[in-house]
Every structure is written in structure tokens, then in C-alpha cells.
Amino acid sequence: MKNLPPGSSLKPLGARFAALALTAGVLAGCATTGNPDDPLEGYNRAMFAFNEQLDKAVVKPVAQAYEFVVPDPVRTGVGNVFGNLGDPWISINNLLQGKVADALSDFMRFAVNSTFGLLGALDVATEMGLAKHDEDLGQTLGRWGVGEGAYIVLPFFGSRTVRDTVALPADLAGQDPLQIDHVRTRNSVTALRITHARSTLLGAEKTLEEGTLDKYAYVRDFYLEQRRYKVFDGAPERVYEDFDEASAVPLGEAVDVAATAAVERLELLAIGSVALAGAGVPPDNPIKR
Numbered sequence: 001m002k003n004l005p006p007g008s009s010l011k012p013l014g015a016r017f018a019a020l021a022l023t024a025g026v027l028a029g030c031a032t033t034g035n036p037d038d039p040l041e042g043y044n045r046a047m048f049a050f051n052e053q054l055d056k057a058v059v060k061p062v063a064q065a066y067e068f069v070v071p072d073p074v075r076t077g078v079g080n081v082f083g084n085l086g087d088p089w090i091s092i093n094n095l096l097q098g099k100v101a102d103a104l105s106d107f108m109r110f111a112v113n114s115t116f117g118l119l120g121a122l123d124v125a126t127e128m129g130l131a132k133h134d135e136d137l138g139q140t141l142g143r144w145g146v147g148e149g150a151y152i153v154l155p156f157f158g159s160r161t162v163r164d165t166v167a168l169p170a171d172l173a174g175q176d177p178l179q180i181d182h183v184r185t186r187n188s189v190t191a192l193r194i195t196h197a198r199s200t201l202l203g204a205e206k207t208l209e210e211g212t213l214d215k216y217a218y219v220r221d222f223y224l225e226q227r228r229y230k231v232f233d234g235a236p237e238r239v240y241e242d243f244d245e246a247s248a249v250p251l252g253e254a255v256d257v258a259a260t261a262a263v264e265r266l267e268l269l270a271i272g273s274v275a276l277a278g279a280g281v282p283p284d285n286p287i288k289r
Contacts, residue, residue: 038151047153048216063198077121084113084120089174093135097143137167142231159223
């Protein structure tokens with residue numbers, strides 16, 4: 001591994017990764033229920049209820065205030081900036097899945113919006129015909145043959161599968177290429193990201209509650225169907241018919257792949273910070289690319 005800049009550490013991410021992987025492993029060994037997709041239903045329903053209460057008490061009211069106070073054009077710009085920051089990671093995952101044309105398109109989106117789009121505030125790339133894609137490491141692992149594993153509801157993060165849980169730390173690092181050392185600034189950016197994402201879903205819960213008797217089951221089934229659709233680009237049934245469980249990549253190897261991706265991502269960020277330091281960027285700059 002390349003030397004990291006002074007003061008850098010992989011320990012926080014590594015600790016979170018290990019905790020998530022351990023949690024997934026423990027949960028996967030719990031007693032099963034009658035639903036093969038949801039063997040942890042008792043735990044999942046309890047965690048789903050916890051997340052629902054947290055949302056009602058804190059996240060949703062903040063999102064409503066954000067929508068009321070911040071004008072729509074500004075909210076659109078905020079969403080564009082966060083989306084632009086995630087395009088390089090989407091490009092990498094498209095490349096890992098063998099979709100070279102989409103990977104190049106994603107990279108061009110980032111280049112165009114970061115320059116002509118005022119650091120991503122304006123989505124010029126879409127106007128130029130460069131479509132926005134949605135890829136992550138969980139989808140990449142699925143394309144490589146890693147089984148999705150059990151459905152799990154994580155605290156705060158919500159619906160996941162074992163495969164998506166393993167990939168989560170790398171996805172979080174990849175979707176947010178900014179390294180912010182200043183704690184207050186980092187927390188503010190994270191809070192803004194969460195608040196904006198929740199604001200885009202305002203109103204959806206009313207439709208959900210009115211349209212189903214079992215909100216938990218509806219969310220679970222919708223999530224699993226959407227993930228399979230995304231992993232196989234709209235053809236899950238055909239791929240699952242041909243899928244050979246014996247040839248699937250073991251979960252342990254999937255953990256190694258996700259961990260390697262996360263570490264390599266941090267190495268790239270570390271190299272970039274060293275390059276900026278050599279170019280004369282002050283060392284106390286709170287934001288490092």
C-alpha cells in the first residue's frame with residue numbers, strides 16, 4: 001500500500017467495515033422464518049419500526065423545514081452537486097461490470113458538469129444527452145455472481161441485503177469523494193445530504209400507507225425487486241433461471257472484494273491530497289480532493 005499523508009488513517013473506515021460485515025454474518029445465522037427472502041423478519045420488523053419512529057421524530061420534520069425554507073432552484077442545485085460527486089464512482093462500477101460506453105459517459109458527465117456546470121450545480125451533461133446512471137458496488141458484486149443473501153434492515157440505512165451491506169462502506173466512500181477533516185464542516189455536509197435526500201421523498205409515505213396494509217412487507221418486496229432489476233439491467237428472471245448457486249462467489253470473497261475497493265479508493269484520495277499539497281494547497285485546507 002502506498003504511504004498515506006501524515007495524519008491519515010484507514011482505521012475508522014476499516015472499523016465500520018468490519019462491524020457491518022460482522023453484523024451481516026451474525027444476522028445471516030439467526031433463526032429463519034417461512035419467507036426465504038426474509039429469514040430475519042422478526043428482527044427486521046423491529047428495526048423497521050425503530051427507523052420509522054426516528055424518521056417521524058427527527059428526519060422528516062427537518063426535511064419539511066428544508067423544503068419550506070430553501071427555494072426549489074437551490075434544492076435542485078444541491079441535488080445536482082451531490083449527484084455529480086457520485087458520478088466517478090458510478091463510472092468505476094460500470095467499468096467493472098464491462099459497460100465501457102456507460103463508464104465513459106459517466107466520466108464525461110462529471111467532467112462537463114464540474115466545469116461548465118459550475119461544480120455540478122447545473123446539470124449541463126443531461127442537456128447534452130449524457131444520461132445519468134445508477135450503479136454501485138452492490139450491483140457490481142451481483143453482476144460478478146455474488147448471491148444477494150438475506151434481506152436486512154439496518155439502523156439508519158434501512159433496507160439492504162447481505163451483499164449490499166458488505167458493499168456499503170466502499171459505496172459510502174466512493175459516492176462522496178470529498179475528504180473533509182474539519183468535523184463541523186463534515187457533519188454539516190452529511191446532514192445536508194441526508195436532509196436533501198429525505199426531502200425528495202416527502203409525500204411518498206402517504207401514498208405508501210394508503211396503498212398497502214403491510215408497509216414493511218411492501219417496502220421489502222419493492223426493494224428486493226428494484227435491486228434485482230438494477231443488478232441485471234431489467235432482466236432478473238432470465239438471469240436467475242440461468243444462475244448456478246454452486247458457482248456463485250462465496251460471501252467471504254465478496255467481503256475481500258469490497259474491502260479492497262474501499263482501501264483502493266482511500267489510496268486514490270490520499271494520492272490526490274499529496275498532489276494538492278505539492279501544488280501549494282495549504283495543509284489546513286478543510287477540504288481535500
